[in-house]
Amino acid sequence: MPHALIDPRDSLARQNEKLLRITETLMRRVEQDTDASGLAYTQFQRAVMLEEEVRSRTQDLERALDLLNESNARLAIANRETEAARSNLANAIETVQEGFALFNAADELVMCNSRFGMHMPDIRDQLKPGLGFADYVQVVSQSVFLSLPDGETPQAWAQRRMRHHQDNSVIFNARMTGKRWVQVSEHRTTDGGTVILQTDVTDIMRLERRERERMLDDQARLIRATLEHLEQGVCIFDTQGRLVGWNRRAGALLSIPVGQFQIGNRFSTIFKRLRGDYSFSDHASPRLVLDWAGHKGRREPLSFEIQGRGSRVLTVFMQQMPDGGFVISFTDVTSERQAIRAVIEAKETLEQRVLDRTLDLEDALSEAERANASKSRFVAAASHDLLQPLSAAKLYLASLEQELAGGPPGEMASKATKALQSVETILGALLDISKLDSGQASVHVLPVSLGLMLNQLRDEWRPMADAKGLDFRVLATGVQVASDTTYLQRILQNLISNAIRYTDNGRVLVGVRHLGKAVRVEVWDTGPGIEEEEQDRIFGEFQRLNASASAADGMGLGLAIVERACALLGHPLGLSSQPGGGTVFWVELPRAGRVAAPEPGVAAPAQDGQIGHLIVLLIENDAELRNALTVTMEQWGLDVLACCSEDEAFALLGEIGVAPDVVVADMQLDDRRSGSDAITALRNRFGPLPACLVSADRDIALRDTAERLGALLLHKPFDPGALKAYLAGLPG
Incomplete structure (x- = not known):
């Protein structure tokens, strides 16, 4: 097969050469072969096919050669451009006034200009491409032209330099021999390489140093002027205890001649004069001051007073400075001490x-x-x-x-x-x-049925309201409050009576507003109202807004009692009023958990029923009141046994041989015996007698006594109807 004759791994030229040789061989054999079997024709066909393939391969080779030539041409152009760019970059880097070096991502030196390392001639030959960054740092640290800080070794400097190399950007100044300075600026590139710039900043450093020296001179003059304007005397000593600065005020305060204030004078010399002319305060001594000044370590500030032979007193303050020296200030406090x-x-x-x-x-x-x-x-x-x-x-x-x-x-x-x-x-x-x-005044706080108390006050004041034609309403409530019954009744009584008394027409409304854990009793009226400037004055004694009112209308004590009683009980009190628009008074009361027990001092409502035939034992030491009570009760159809003392009562009962049905006794008797004692003694003799205590005293302890005895308490002057109602309720 033809494909077995050609090795695909050969180049096109080699393959063409092989095909040409095969074609020539086949053509030669065809010409020599006379066999009629047709083998020559077959070989000819093969030769033709091979020739066609050779032609195709030749064309491909020619195209490849053309492409290769074109690529070589482009590569040549690119190489020329690269060399030109490299040359331009090198020229540009050479024109840079600073030393320049580029390290790749592997920390190998790629290129540098001739100014890089120019201040270290001894290492210039070693700064060649391929040098590692660590080797570069090591070489620099060993240069004789690098001036290291005092106490720092080349190894320590190299380690510190490598630690800074970990940062993305580093700038530092390196001191060279010959009083020259190089600023090194190191930055990372985007591909992980490193660029180093070395700038000679010697001139800048010299200018800064001259400027600093000038500023120090200016500061020194400023400090001198400041010291001279201070009211305190100031002396400055260095670490060796030598005088380096002072002001004239120090010499004036210490009375030391100017000649003794010279730079370099020892502290002990000045202190000797100070020690001779002044006495030290109790908590400081000359030895303590000298030890403080001579101490070489850290010193806490020292403050003390010295007094001259006259009346002058100076406060001395000694404080250490950062460099180990110290400052002493003297302040004249003579006038302050005299003051x-x-x-x-x-x-x-x-x-x-x-x-x-x-x-x-x-x-x-x-x-x-x-x-x-x-x-x-x-x-x-x-x-x-x-x-x-x-x-x-x-x-x-x-x-x-x-x-x-x-x-x-x-x-x-x-x-x-x-x-x-x-x-x-x-x-x-x-x-x-x-x-x-x-x-x-004492209080006895108990749960009070507010609805019951308001109903009693409604019945008490309705006749007066009806007589004036007022619409008097008390809204029903079932709330219980914690308060003293007597004082709370007096507070509400005064507020309601004032509202009715000062309202000529319209209405008076009493209601309860709920406030969570408290309630507010409000008394509204449609009276003339109260001017704002008068609202505080009305709570004073004998203050009445209606100057034409008679004494029968009160003496202006009602609101004074209300204010004092509310303060005593801790009940907030307030009012709101508009002139011509009426007034509302309110008292805030805390809620209670249970209903109050009936008060012994509150009499039952008067009844019109007849009193049964009763024997009343009356013990009253006042003759007029005894006679009046006797006449009154006899008019009611009662048999009255009138006595002036407990002893007389027992004597009279023993003489007539009867027991009373009820006892009415005055609390205060002349024989140092009280009405409660008499009631107790009579009950011990005659059994559980109903009793009524009469007294002008309104002390809360008396109410407790009546409650303990289960007796009715009537305060003088009492309403005869209250006594009649009580007696009418007893069995005849």
Whole structure:
């Protein structure tokens, strides 16, 4: 086969040569062969096919040769351009004023210019392409022209240089011999190679040094001028304790001649003069100062005072400088110390005066407290003494009004009763104010049914509101609050009475607003309103906005009592008002968890039923009140046994041989026995008698006593209807 005669691995020329030789051989054999078997024709066909293949291969060879020639031409052009670029790059690098070197990614030197390493002639011959970067650094470190810092070896410098080689960019200055400086700038290329530039910065360094020296001279002059303008004296010493700077103020303060202030003078020389003329403070001594100045290590600042033979006092402050030297400053504090002594003397004098004034104030305070206590006792005693005949007068008038009902005398008796009620209200307010101001008021906080209390106040004040034609409403509520029943009732009573008293037409509304853990009782009215500048004044004593109001309308104590009682109980109090638009007062109360027990001091509502036939034991030490109570209760159809003391009561009961059905006793008796003691003694003799305590005292302890006894408590002057209602509820 023809394909077996040609080796494909031969070149085209070799293959053509083989084909030509085969063709010639076959043609020659065809011409010589005369055999008629047709073998010659077959060989001829093969020769023709081989010739055709040779022609095709020859054409391919010619095309390949043309392409090769074209490629060689282009390669030649590229080589020329490359050589030109390399030549241009080399020329450009040579024109660069700095030393230039390029290392490839394998840290091998590719090329450098003639200025690279020009300051180290001893290593120039070793800076050739192929040099490793580590070898380059080692060679540089061993150069005799490299001036290493004091104490640094070539090996240490080379290690530090190789550590910097890890960074992407490095710039540092290297000092050469002959006071020359080279700035080395090293940067990474994008393919991981390294470019190094070496710049001679000797001139720049010299200019900087001259500029620095000039600036130091300027700074020295500035420092000198600054030192001379300081109020303190300053001395500067170097590490050897030699004087290197000072100002004239130091010589003036220390009284040292100028000749002794010279550069180079030892600290000990100046200190000797200082030690002779000045005495040191207690916590500092000359030895301590000398040891501090001579110490070579780190020193903490030292501060002390020295005093001259006269009155001059200097504060000395010694502080170490960064270079190991130290600075001493002297400050004249003579005037300050004199001022301090004057202040101390004035303080002592002032303290004595303050002590004298304090003693005087204590005496005045004691006198004021005694006067206040005396005033409180007087008000309490006077009120008690007034309440006794007032109670008797109310009872007499009640009896008289009942007998004279229906005629003009009855109307006059009714007016007299109302007048006495006004007096009672004023006396009660005076007692409350006195007790609250004296700090003797005590509270008993319990759960209180706010709805029950508001309903009682509604029934109490509805007649007055109806008489004025007002729409008086109290909204129902079932909330319980934590408060003192007596003071809370007085607070709400005063707020409601004020709203009704100062509202001529319209309405008065009382409601409860819920605030989470608290509630707010609000009293709204459509009265004339209160000017803003008057809203603080109305809580003072004897302050009434309606100047034309009579004493029967109150003495202006209601809101003063409200404010003091709210402060005592911790109940926030406020108001909002618009002139001509009405007013709202509110009191904020904390919620309670359970309903309050009935108060012993609150009487049941009056009833119109008849009182059963009862024997009433009356123990009252005031004759007028005893007689008035006797007349009143006898008019109700009761049998009254009137006594002035417990002993008289037992004697009378023993004499007539009967037991009373109910006891009405005054709390304060003359024989140092109280009405509660009398009730207890009578119960011990006659069993569980119903009882009623009567007292002008409004102390909360009395209410607790009545609650313990299970007795009704009536405060003088009391409403006869309350006593009648209580007695009507007892079995006849």
